Amino acid sequence: MEAALNKPPLLTGQYAFFFDFDGTLVKLKPHPSQVTLPDNVQHHLRKLADLSQGALALISGRSINELDKFTQPEHYPVAGVHGAERRDINGQQFILSLPxxxxxxxxxxxxxxxxxxxxxxxxxxxxxxxxxxxxxxxxxxxxxxxxxxxxxxxxxxxxxxxxxxxxxxxGGVNKGEAVHQFMAEPPFSGRIPVFLGDDLTDEAGFDAVNQYHGVSIKVGQEATCARWRLEDVPAVWAWLSGQVAYFEQQRAITSRRADYESFSRSL
Ligand SMILES: [Mg+2]
Structure with missing residues:
Protein backbone atom coordinates (compact mmCIF):
# COMPACT_ATOMS: atom_id res chain seq x y z
CA MET A 1 0.00 0.00 0.00
CA GLU A 2 1.28 3.47 -0.85
CA ALA A 3 2.09 5.73 2.08
CA ALA A 4 -0.18 8.75 2.44
CA LEU A 5 1.23 11.89 0.84
CA ASN A 6 1.55 14.20 3.81
CA LYS A 7 2.58 17.48 2.19
CA PRO A 8 4.80 19.80 4.24
CA PRO A 9 3.19 22.96 5.64
CA LEU A 10 4.12 26.44 4.44
CA LEU A 11 7.21 27.38 6.44
CA THR A 12 6.86 30.76 8.11
CA GLY A 13 9.79 31.04 10.56
CA GLN A 14 13.59 31.17 10.53
CA TYR A 15 14.84 28.02 8.86
CA ALA A 16 18.09 26.32 7.87
CA PHE A 17 17.67 24.38 4.62
CA PHE A 18 19.45 21.11 3.82
CA PHE A 19 19.00 19.43 0.45
CA ASP A 20 20.10 16.07 -0.83
CA PHE A 21 21.01 16.41 -4.52
CA ASP A 22 20.28 13.35 -6.73
CA GLY A 23 16.63 12.33 -6.74
CA THR A 24 15.75 15.43 -4.71
CA LEU A 25 16.90 18.55 -6.61
CA VAL A 26 17.68 16.72 -9.87
CA LYS A 27 15.95 13.80 -11.55
CA LEU A 28 17.89 10.51 -11.51
CA LYS A 29 19.46 9.51 -14.84
CA PRO A 30 21.00 6.22 -16.05
CA HIS A 31 24.47 7.70 -15.39
CA PRO A 32 25.17 10.19 -12.55
CA SER A 33 27.03 12.55 -14.94
CA GLN A 34 23.86 13.03 -17.04
CA VAL A 35 21.85 14.90 -14.41
CA THR A 36 21.23 18.64 -14.77
CA LEU A 37 20.05 21.31 -12.35
CA PRO A 38 17.50 23.45 -14.25
CA ASP A 39 18.26 27.20 -14.34
CA ASN A 40 15.05 28.16 -12.56
CA VAL A 41 15.76 25.69 -9.72
CA GLN A 42 19.28 27.08 -9.42
CA HIS A 43 17.74 30.57 -9.31
CA HIS A 44 15.31 29.59 -6.54
CA LEU A 45 18.07 27.92 -4.51
CA ARG A 46 20.14 31.10 -4.70
CA LYS A 47 17.12 33.17 -3.62
CA LEU A 48 16.30 30.83 -0.75
CA ALA A 49 19.92 30.99 0.47
CA ASP A 50 19.78 34.78 0.30
CA LEU A 51 16.42 34.95 2.12
CA SER A 52 17.81 32.63 4.84
CA GLN A 53 21.05 34.61 5.43
CA GLY A 54 23.04 31.84 3.78
CA ALA A 55 21.62 29.00 5.88
CA LEU A 56 21.31 26.57 2.97
CA ALA A 57 23.56 23.54 2.43
CA LEU A 58 23.71 20.56 0.11
CA ILE A 59 24.28 17.16 1.73
CA SER A 60 25.06 14.47 -0.82
CA GLY A 61 26.87 11.24 -1.54
CA ARG A 62 28.71 13.05 -4.32
CA SER A 63 32.03 14.82 -3.74
CA ILE A 64 32.12 18.57 -3.07
CA ASN A 65 33.96 19.09 -6.39
CA GLU A 66 31.18 17.42 -8.34
CA LEU A 67 28.43 19.36 -6.54
CA ASP A 68 30.20 22.67 -7.19
CA LYS A 69 30.19 21.92 -10.92
CA PHE A 70 26.40 21.59 -10.90
CA THR A 71 25.76 24.75 -8.88
CA GLN A 72 28.47 27.04 -10.27
CA PRO A 73 29.03 29.93 -9.92
CA GLU A 74 27.51 29.35 -6.46
CA HIS A 75 29.63 27.62 -3.80
CA TYR A 76 27.10 26.67 -1.15
CA PRO A 77 28.04 25.21 2.21
CA VAL A 78 28.14 21.51 1.42
CA ALA A 79 28.73 18.06 2.88
CA GLY A 80 30.02 15.59 0.29
CA VAL A 81 30.49 11.82 0.36
CA HIS A 82 27.71 11.57 3.00
CA GLY A 83 29.60 14.00 5.26
CA ALA A 84 33.14 12.60 4.94
CA GLU A 85 34.00 15.99 3.47
CA ARG A 86 32.37 19.26 4.48
CA ARG A 87 32.76 22.94 3.64
CA ASP A 88 31.31 25.59 5.95
CA ILE A 89 29.87 29.03 5.05
CA ASN A 90 33.38 30.57 5.19
CA GLY A 91 34.82 28.07 2.72
CA GLN A 92 36.76 26.13 5.33
CA GLN A 93 36.95 22.42 4.46
CA PHE A 94 36.95 19.43 6.80
CA ILE A 95 38.04 16.26 5.04
CA LEU A 96 38.24 12.74 6.40
CA SER A 97 40.68 10.47 4.63
CA LEU A 98 41.60 6.80 4.60
CA PRO A 99 45.25 5.67 4.49
CA GLY A 171 32.21 4.59 9.91
CA GLY A 172 30.57 7.37 11.95
CA VAL A 173 30.03 9.37 8.77
CA ASN A 174 26.44 10.03 7.75
CA LYS A 175 24.12 12.81 6.71
CA GLY A 176 22.75 13.17 10.25
CA GLU A 177 26.23 13.98 11.58
CA ALA A 178 26.60 16.52 8.78
CA VAL A 179 23.32 18.19 9.84
CA HIS A 180 24.52 18.34 13.48
CA GLN A 181 27.84 19.88 12.41
CA PHE A 182 26.17 22.60 10.35
CA MET A 183 23.61 23.28 13.10
CA ALA A 184 26.44 23.93 15.57
CA GLU A 185 27.74 26.93 13.60
CA PRO A 186 26.47 30.18 12.00
CA PRO A 187 24.40 30.91 10.01
CA PHE A 188 22.58 27.60 10.70
CA SER A 189 22.62 27.61 14.51
CA GLY A 190 19.43 28.80 16.20
CA ARG A 191 17.33 28.13 13.10
CA ILE A 192 14.85 25.32 12.54
CA PRO A 193 16.39 22.69 10.22
CA VAL A 194 14.58 21.47 7.11
CA PHE A 195 15.94 18.43 5.27
CA LEU A 196 14.76 17.04 1.94
CA GLY A 197 16.01 13.70 0.63
CA ASP A 198 14.88 10.68 -1.35
CA ASP A 199 17.08 7.75 -0.40
CA LEU A 200 18.06 5.47 2.48
CA THR A 201 21.17 7.60 3.11
CA ASP A 202 18.87 10.51 3.95
CA GLU A 203 17.18 8.72 6.85
CA ALA A 204 20.03 9.72 9.21
CA GLY A 205 19.45 13.33 8.10
CA PHE A 206 15.70 13.07 8.78
CA ASP A 207 16.41 11.58 12.21
CA ALA A 208 18.78 14.46 13.08
CA VAL A 209 16.25 17.06 11.92
CA ASN A 210 13.48 15.36 13.93
CA GLN A 211 15.67 15.72 17.04
CA TYR A 212 15.55 19.52 16.50
CA HIS A 213 11.76 19.32 15.96
CA GLY A 214 12.53 20.42 12.42
CA VAL A 215 10.91 19.65 9.10
CA SER A 216 11.96 16.32 7.56
CA ILE A 217 10.64 15.77 4.02
CA LYS A 218 10.93 12.46 2.17
CA VAL A 219 10.81 12.64 -1.62
CA GLY A 220 8.98 9.51 -2.80
CA GLN A 221 6.86 6.74 -1.32
CA GLU A 222 9.32 4.42 0.46
CA ALA A 223 9.23 3.84 4.22
CA THR A 224 10.84 6.71 6.14
CA CYS A 225 11.25 8.42 9.49
CA ALA A 226 10.58 11.78 7.77
CA ARG A 227 7.38 13.52 8.91
CA TRP A 228 6.32 14.90 5.55
CA ARG A 229 6.48 13.82 1.93
CA LEU A 230 6.72 15.26 -1.54
CA GLU A 231 5.90 13.01 -4.45
CA ASP A 232 8.90 13.51 -6.74
CA VAL A 233 11.56 15.93 -7.97
CA PRO A 234 9.11 18.27 -9.80
CA ALA A 235 7.11 18.48 -6.53
CA VAL A 236 10.33 19.58 -4.78
CA TRP A 237 10.85 22.25 -7.44
CA ALA A 238 7.27 23.51 -6.96
CA TRP A 239 7.68 23.52 -3.16
CA LEU A 240 10.97 25.43 -3.44
CA SER A 241 9.42 28.02 -5.75
CA GLY A 242 6.41 28.45 -3.42
CA GLN A 243 8.62 28.93 -0.36
CA VAL A 244 10.78 31.51 -2.12
CA ALA A 245 7.66 33.42 -3.24
CA TYR A 246 6.29 33.41 0.33
CA PHE A 247 9.57 34.58 1.93
CA GLU A 248 9.96 37.32 -0.70
CA GLN A 249 6.42 38.52 -0.04
CA GLN A 250 7.13 38.59 3.71
CA ARG A 251 10.35 40.53 3.15
CA ALA A 252 8.52 43.09 1.00
CA ILE A 253 5.84 43.56 3.69
CA THR A 254 8.49 43.99 6.42
CA SER A 255 10.37 46.48 4.29
CA ARG A 256 7.21 48.52 3.49
CA ARG A 257 6.31 48.54 7.20
CA ALA A 258 9.80 49.78 8.11
CA ASP A 259 9.50 52.55 5.46
CA TYR A 260 6.10 53.56 6.81
CA GLU A 261 7.33 53.65 10.43
CA SER A 262 10.33 55.73 9.44
CA PHE A 263 8.02 58.09 7.49
CA SER A 264 5.62 58.40 10.48
CA ARG A 265 8.50 59.25 12.83
CA SER A 266 9.67 61.99 10.50
CA LEU A 267 6.29 63.76 10.59
MG1 LIG B 1 19.31 11.27 -3.31
Whole structure:
Protein backbone atom coordinates (compact mmCIF):
# COMPACT_ATOMS: atom_id res chain seq x y z
CA MET A 1 0.00 0.00 0.00
CA GLU A 2 1.28 3.47 -0.85
CA ALA A 3 2.09 5.73 2.08
CA ALA A 4 -0.18 8.75 2.44
CA LEU A 5 1.23 11.89 0.84
CA ASN A 6 1.55 14.20 3.81
CA LYS A 7 2.58 17.48 2.19
CA PRO A 8 4.80 19.80 4.24
CA PRO A 9 3.19 22.96 5.64
CA LEU A 10 4.12 26.44 4.44
CA LEU A 11 7.21 27.38 6.44
CA THR A 12 6.86 30.76 8.11
CA GLY A 13 9.79 31.04 10.56
CA GLN A 14 13.59 31.17 10.53
CA TYR A 15 14.84 28.02 8.86
CA ALA A 16 18.09 26.32 7.87
CA PHE A 17 17.67 24.38 4.62
CA PHE A 18 19.45 21.11 3.82
CA PHE A 19 19.00 19.43 0.45
CA ASP A 20 20.10 16.07 -0.83
CA PHE A 21 21.01 16.41 -4.52
CA ASP A 22 20.28 13.35 -6.73
CA GLY A 23 16.63 12.33 -6.74
CA THR A 24 15.75 15.43 -4.71
CA LEU A 25 16.90 18.55 -6.61
CA VAL A 26 17.68 16.72 -9.87
CA LYS A 27 15.95 13.80 -11.55
CA LEU A 28 17.89 10.51 -11.51
CA LYS A 29 19.46 9.51 -14.84
CA PRO A 30 21.00 6.22 -16.05
CA HIS A 31 24.47 7.70 -15.39
CA PRO A 32 25.17 10.19 -12.55
CA SER A 33 27.03 12.55 -14.94
CA GLN A 34 23.86 13.03 -17.04
CA VAL A 35 21.85 14.90 -14.41
CA THR A 36 21.23 18.64 -14.77
CA LEU A 37 20.05 21.31 -12.35
CA PRO A 38 17.50 23.45 -14.25
CA ASP A 39 18.26 27.20 -14.34
CA ASN A 40 15.05 28.16 -12.56
CA VAL A 41 15.76 25.69 -9.72
CA GLN A 42 19.28 27.08 -9.42
CA HIS A 43 17.74 30.57 -9.31
CA HIS A 44 15.31 29.59 -6.54
CA LEU A 45 18.07 27.92 -4.51
CA ARG A 46 20.14 31.10 -4.70
CA LYS A 47 17.12 33.17 -3.62
CA LEU A 48 16.30 30.83 -0.75
CA ALA A 49 19.92 30.99 0.47
CA ASP A 50 19.78 34.78 0.30
CA LEU A 51 16.42 34.95 2.12
CA SER A 52 17.81 32.63 4.84
CA GLN A 53 21.05 34.61 5.43
CA GLY A 54 23.04 31.84 3.78
CA ALA A 55 21.62 29.00 5.88
CA LEU A 56 21.31 26.57 2.97
CA ALA A 57 23.56 23.54 2.43
CA LEU A 58 23.71 20.56 0.11
CA ILE A 59 24.28 17.16 1.73
CA SER A 60 25.06 14.47 -0.82
CA GLY A 61 26.87 11.24 -1.54
CA ARG A 62 28.71 13.05 -4.32
CA SER A 63 32.03 14.82 -3.74
CA ILE A 64 32.12 18.57 -3.07
CA ASN A 65 33.96 19.09 -6.39
CA GLU A 66 31.18 17.42 -8.34
CA LEU A 67 28.43 19.36 -6.54
CA ASP A 68 30.20 22.67 -7.19
CA LYS A 69 30.19 21.92 -10.92
CA PHE A 70 26.40 21.59 -10.90
CA THR A 71 25.76 24.75 -8.88
CA GLN A 72 28.47 27.04 -10.27
CA PRO A 73 29.03 29.93 -9.92
CA GLU A 74 27.51 29.35 -6.46
CA HIS A 75 29.63 27.62 -3.80
CA TYR A 76 27.10 26.67 -1.15
CA PRO A 77 28.04 25.21 2.21
CA VAL A 78 28.14 21.51 1.42
CA ALA A 79 28.73 18.06 2.88
CA GLY A 80 30.02 15.59 0.29
CA VAL A 81 30.49 11.82 0.36
CA HIS A 82 27.71 11.57 3.00
CA GLY A 83 29.60 14.00 5.26
CA ALA A 84 33.14 12.60 4.94
CA GLU A 85 34.00 15.99 3.47
CA ARG A 86 32.37 19.26 4.48
CA ARG A 87 32.76 22.94 3.64
CA ASP A 88 31.31 25.59 5.95
CA ILE A 89 29.87 29.03 5.05
CA ASN A 90 33.38 30.57 5.19
CA GLY A 91 34.82 28.07 2.72
CA GLN A 92 36.76 26.13 5.33
CA GLN A 93 36.95 22.42 4.46
CA PHE A 94 36.95 19.43 6.80
CA ILE A 95 38.04 16.26 5.04
CA LEU A 96 38.24 12.74 6.40
CA SER A 97 40.68 10.47 4.63
CA LEU A 98 41.60 6.80 4.60
CA PRO A 99 45.25 5.67 4.49
CA UNK A 100 46.58 5.34 0.93
CA UNK A 101 47.63 1.71 1.43
CA UNK A 102 44.11 0.87 2.60
CA UNK A 103 42.55 2.58 -0.43
CA UNK A 104 45.01 0.75 -2.71
CA UNK A 105 44.24 -2.66 -1.17
CA UNK A 106 40.47 -2.11 -1.43
CA UNK A 107 40.72 -0.89 -5.03
CA UNK A 108 42.74 -3.97 -5.99
CA UNK A 109 40.27 -6.36 -4.38
CA UNK A 110 37.21 -4.68 -5.89
CA UNK A 111 38.77 -4.67 -9.34
CA UNK A 112 39.65 -8.35 -9.16
CA UNK A 113 36.08 -9.23 -8.10
CA UNK A 114 33.97 -6.76 -10.08
CA UNK A 115 35.90 -5.17 -12.97
CA UNK A 116 34.88 -7.83 -15.49
CA UNK A 117 31.19 -7.83 -14.64
CA UNK A 118 29.14 -6.02 -17.30
CA UNK A 119 26.97 -3.24 -15.90
CA UNK A 120 28.78 -2.98 -12.55
CA UNK A 121 30.70 0.27 -12.07
CA UNK A 122 33.28 0.94 -9.35
CA UNK A 123 33.33 4.65 -8.50
CA UNK A 124 36.27 5.79 -6.40
CA UNK A 125 35.85 8.86 -4.18
CA UNK A 126 38.50 10.52 -2.00
CA UNK A 127 37.66 8.28 0.98
CA UNK A 128 35.01 5.84 -0.25
CA UNK A 129 34.03 3.43 -3.00
CA UNK A 130 30.57 3.34 -4.57
CA UNK A 131 29.58 0.12 -6.35
CA UNK A 132 26.84 0.83 -8.88
CA UNK A 133 24.69 -1.98 -10.28
CA UNK A 134 21.80 -0.08 -11.92
CA UNK A 135 22.68 -1.77 -15.23
CA UNK A 136 23.21 -5.22 -13.69
CA UNK A 137 20.39 -5.69 -11.17
CA UNK A 138 20.88 -9.49 -11.26
CA UNK A 139 24.35 -8.96 -9.72
CA UNK A 140 23.01 -7.14 -6.65
CA UNK A 141 23.73 -9.93 -4.19
CA UNK A 142 27.24 -10.53 -5.55
CA UNK A 143 28.06 -6.81 -5.31
CA UNK A 144 26.76 -6.80 -1.73
CA UNK A 145 28.79 -9.87 -0.83
CA UNK A 146 31.94 -8.18 -2.14
CA UNK A 147 31.22 -4.95 -0.23
CA UNK A 148 30.56 -6.90 2.96
CA UNK A 149 33.78 -8.88 2.53
CA UNK A 150 35.74 -5.61 2.33
CA UNK A 151 34.08 -4.04 5.35
CA UNK A 152 34.67 -7.21 7.39
CA UNK A 153 38.42 -6.63 6.99
CA UNK A 154 38.48 -3.03 8.32
CA UNK A 155 36.96 -1.95 11.62
CA UNK A 156 36.89 1.72 10.51
CA UNK A 157 34.67 1.08 7.48
CA UNK A 158 30.96 0.64 7.07
CA UNK A 159 28.40 0.08 4.28
CA UNK A 160 25.82 2.52 3.00
CA UNK A 161 22.99 1.19 0.86
CA UNK A 162 21.40 3.43 -1.80
CA UNK A 163 19.27 3.04 -4.92
CA UNK A 164 21.15 0.45 -7.05
CA UNK A 165 24.38 1.36 -5.27
CA UNK A 166 26.24 0.19 -2.19
CA UNK A 167 29.04 2.31 -0.76
CA UNK A 168 32.06 1.45 1.36
CA UNK A 169 32.82 4.48 3.52
CA UNK A 170 34.37 5.46 6.88
CA GLY A 171 32.21 4.59 9.91
CA GLY A 172 30.57 7.37 11.95
CA VAL A 173 30.03 9.37 8.77
CA ASN A 174 26.44 10.03 7.75
CA LYS A 175 24.12 12.81 6.71
CA GLY A 176 22.75 13.17 10.25
CA GLU A 177 26.23 13.98 11.58
CA ALA A 178 26.60 16.52 8.78
CA VAL A 179 23.32 18.19 9.84
CA HIS A 180 24.52 18.34 13.48
CA GLN A 181 27.84 19.88 12.41
CA PHE A 182 26.17 22.60 10.35
CA MET A 183 23.61 23.28 13.10
CA ALA A 184 26.44 23.93 15.57
CA GLU A 185 27.74 26.93 13.60
CA PRO A 186 26.47 30.18 12.00
CA PRO A 187 24.40 30.91 10.01
CA PHE A 188 22.58 27.60 10.70
CA SER A 189 22.62 27.61 14.51
CA GLY A 190 19.43 28.80 16.20
CA ARG A 191 17.33 28.13 13.10
CA ILE A 192 14.85 25.32 12.54
CA PRO A 193 16.39 22.69 10.22
CA VAL A 194 14.58 21.47 7.11
CA PHE A 195 15.94 18.43 5.27
CA LEU A 196 14.76 17.04 1.94
CA GLY A 197 16.01 13.70 0.63
CA ASP A 198 14.88 10.68 -1.35
CA ASP A 199 17.08 7.75 -0.40
CA LEU A 200 18.06 5.47 2.48
CA THR A 201 21.17 7.60 3.11
CA ASP A 202 18.87 10.51 3.95
CA GLU A 203 17.18 8.72 6.85
CA ALA A 204 20.03 9.72 9.21
CA GLY A 205 19.45 13.33 8.10
CA PHE A 206 15.70 13.07 8.78
CA ASP A 207 16.41 11.58 12.21
CA ALA A 208 18.78 14.46 13.08
CA VAL A 209 16.25 17.06 11.92
CA ASN A 210 13.48 15.36 13.93
CA GLN A 211 15.67 15.72 17.04
CA TYR A 212 15.55 19.52 16.50
CA HIS A 213 11.76 19.32 15.96
CA GLY A 214 12.53 20.42 12.42
CA VAL A 215 10.91 19.65 9.10
CA SER A 216 11.96 16.32 7.56
CA ILE A 217 10.64 15.77 4.02
CA LYS A 218 10.93 12.46 2.17
CA VAL A 219 10.81 12.64 -1.62
CA GLY A 220 8.98 9.51 -2.80
CA GLN A 221 6.86 6.74 -1.32
CA GLU A 222 9.32 4.42 0.46
CA ALA A 223 9.23 3.84 4.22
CA THR A 224 10.84 6.71 6.14
CA CYS A 225 11.25 8.42 9.49
CA ALA A 226 10.58 11.78 7.77
CA ARG A 227 7.38 13.52 8.91
CA TRP A 228 6.32 14.90 5.55
CA ARG A 229 6.48 13.82 1.93
CA LEU A 230 6.72 15.26 -1.54
CA GLU A 231 5.90 13.01 -4.45
CA ASP A 232 8.90 13.51 -6.74
CA VAL A 233 11.56 15.93 -7.97
CA PRO A 234 9.11 18.27 -9.80
CA ALA A 235 7.11 18.48 -6.53
CA VAL A 236 10.33 19.58 -4.78
CA TRP A 237 10.85 22.25 -7.44
CA ALA A 238 7.27 23.51 -6.96
CA TRP A 239 7.68 23.52 -3.16
CA LEU A 240 10.97 25.43 -3.44
CA SER A 241 9.42 28.02 -5.75
CA GLY A 242 6.41 28.45 -3.42
CA GLN A 243 8.62 28.93 -0.36
CA VAL A 244 10.78 31.51 -2.12
CA ALA A 245 7.66 33.42 -3.24
CA TYR A 246 6.29 33.41 0.33
CA PHE A 247 9.57 34.58 1.93
CA GLU A 248 9.96 37.32 -0.70
CA GLN A 249 6.42 38.52 -0.04
CA GLN A 250 7.13 38.59 3.71
CA ARG A 251 10.35 40.53 3.15
CA ALA A 252 8.52 43.09 1.00
CA ILE A 253 5.84 43.56 3.69
CA THR A 254 8.49 43.99 6.42
CA SER A 255 10.37 46.48 4.29
CA ARG A 256 7.21 48.52 3.49
CA ARG A 257 6.31 48.54 7.20
CA ALA A 258 9.80 49.78 8.11
CA ASP A 259 9.50 52.55 5.46
CA TYR A 260 6.10 53.56 6.81
CA GLU A 261 7.33 53.65 10.43
CA SER A 262 10.33 55.73 9.44
CA PHE A 263 8.02 58.09 7.49
CA SER A 264 5.62 58.40 10.48
CA ARG A 265 8.50 59.25 12.83
CA SER A 266 9.67 61.99 10.50
CA LEU A 267 6.29 63.76 10.59
MG1 LIG B 1 19.31 11.27 -3.31
Missing amino acids: TNQMNAIRQQLQSWLADIDGVQIEEKPMAFALHYRHAPDRESWVHDCAEAIVAQYADLTLQQGKCVVEIKP
